[in-house]
Amino acid sequence: MRVVVQRVKSASVKVNQKEIASIAKGFLLYIGITDTDDEKIVQKTATKVKNLRIFEDENQKLNLNLKQVNGSILAVSQFTLYGDTKGNNRPSFIKAARPEIAKPLYESFIKHLNQDFDVKSGIFQEDMDILSVNDGPVTIIIEID
DSSP states (O other): OEEEEEEEEEEEEEETTEEEEEESSEEEEEEEOBTTOOHHHHHHHHHHHHHOEEEEOTTSOEEEETGGGTOEEEEEEOGGGGOBOTTOSSOBOTTBOOHHHHHHHHHHHHHHHHTTSOEEEOOTTSOEEEEEEEEEEEEEEEEOO
16 A cells, blocks of 8 residues: 655545545545555555644644644545556556455544544546645655555
């Protein structure tokens, strides 16, 4: 599982030019699921995201987690995180999980995060427009096999 975490001041997602979700301060997550992922990996990754300390404390150190700053999460599925360009200019997505495997794991990931945070999400397999105001910018890639 691969998750790109962007610290944002705000973020929103549109489908067919209609806003379906938005957050203020928090995390914009781009979530990629590979064909070897399972529920154990989903839970481990969700725990890592929940505890990630990438907000500044009073000394400008990245020491605070999402809960400590009352942040929210916007989660977006993105199979292209598993695009492989080795040897080609056109990415191969063979390592990305098929939708029938990826969707339940994506939904489970959101469920785990929802236990502790206000989580908004895009729509799985839809063409989405993502708008965000990055904070910092701070971008972290979490990858758990």
